[in-house]
Amino acid sequence: MHMKLTYNRTIIFIFISFLFVACTKSASEEEYGFSKIYMPQAILKSGGTDNNFPVPSGVDSSTRNYIVDKPGKKVHILLGTYLSGPADGAYAVDVAVNSDTVQQMLSNGTYNPTLYREMPASMYSLPSRIEVGSGKKGGAFNVSLSIDQLKLQEYAGKFLLLAVKIANPTQYELNTSLSTTIIVLNVDALVIGPRKDFVGAQYLKNPGNPFIAADKQPGQTRWGNLKDWTANEAARSHGGFGGFSSDNSGTMNMESGWGSPQILNGKIYQTVNLPAGDYYFDISGGNWAGGENFLKAQDPAYSIVAPGLDTLPDYNAILTTAGIHYQLLVKPPATQPLINFQLDAPGKVTFGVVVNYTQTEQGFKSKQVFLYTFPNHL
Incomplete structure (x- = not known):
């Protein structure tokens, strides 16, 4: 028929x-x-x-x-x-x-x-x-x-x-x-078929380009908290604020050194509900625009997708947590690997990044994040 x-x-x-x-x-x-x-x-x-x-x-x-x-x-x-x-x-x-x-x-x-x-x-x-x-x-x-x-x-x-x-x-x-x-x-x-983005009011909110701050640290204009995203206490390393910087009109950011403390088990994440599908998540927004300054890392850091969870695993549990998907953040000129994952049924998924910055003068800044699928993929 x-x-x-x-x-x-x-x-x-x-x-x-x-x-x-x-x-x-x-x-x-x-x-x-x-x-x-x-x-x-x-x-x-x-x-x-x-x-x-x-x-x-x-x-x-x-x-x-x-x-x-x-x-x-x-x-x-x-x-x-x-x-x-x-x-x-x-x-x-x-x-x-x-x-x-x-x-x-x-x-x-x-x-x-x-x-x-x-x-x-x-x-x-x-x-x-x-x-x-x-x-x-x-x-x-x-x-x-x-x-x-x-x-x-x-x-x-x-x-x-x-x-x-x-x-x-x-x-x-x-x-x-x-x-x-x-x-x-x-x-x-x-x-592959046409790409369909899952960002915006219905799905992944405040995806960047630029990122928007919910509020900023009093007395300065650079550091703040990301609207619609959760940053744990370790990530809020600037007097209780963190995850947002005003650099490049608004970025997702965590950094230690240059006068800022270590970030131990720092997390920035957001949980959304998605329909079933085959998805791709990119924490770098296509690349670490701006070069080395946007990803300067000595300690390993991870982009993570966690289906079925309301938060991200702790840093020391990433490699052993069942059901999650992750990629190391990689320095330019290498391209940041995408995280590809599948949902067989509608459900909640948590997206974000986890770092453990023990050494000084390292961090990342992302101009935007991508979440998309190819619904007509053969």
Whole structure:
């Protein structure tokens, strides 16, 4: 039932594109009513500047130009044919791949061969012929891709090209300029999918860029307490305040030395409720912006995700606490490792950082934190 509903939506989508193309036909076609067979996807995205059909496209299941069949481990790209003009008789066309077109575009520099590749024949399948009944004008078909092959490391970060053409109509002529559709498949965008952030009022609050202080230490403007985050007594090392500094307009911060005391078992954390999903947490906000000053560490410190807990474990229990996820904070120029974790059911999760600064002149400052997922990940 779901597949039938999806195909109905797809046909509606194709017919909307047909109406768009029909509005762009030349005055001579209006006058004489030429009926020609073409592929709507060859013009749908570019408006006639080229025959490219970017995949993925669309914002939800009713507008995406592909269907994911996870049980079958396939992705189906939606293509079709349409008959312009007043005629509505039955017709059929052959469907084939035009490898020469792709090879020419790679060799002449239209596409950079270091980033773009021709889609291998082992990855796809498609029908050899499509038949359209009398009165129907258009028909749809799939180019089916192997999810297992799409996820091979050799294709990560690449674009795959596939030229699909129609030929040999049993009736009517082809619109030869629109008889080939060039699928331009962004592998990462399809395999990983669009990112969805879980920060803001509903989930992880006060994520930074900049961080906001709930209050500040009296008599100065630098140190304060983070709004919506909890800092334990050890982290509040500046006269009972800590976790926030006004550096760079507002950062999450813990540091010892430079006139500040040791921070023994210092914690900054926040507990939120999340739906089930596959998540990523980054305490550095993508990098330790500003370089060494933002992460100067002698003693190991940890970014931690603790599903099901209301707080973070003590420093000396991090390595032995079951069910938590953690990463060492690493110095630039190394990239801070993400924490990837899964929730099989909705539940509470505590996020944050734990340090044990016994040596002097060390600390971290984070401009922002990230919490996100890829809900359409294959």
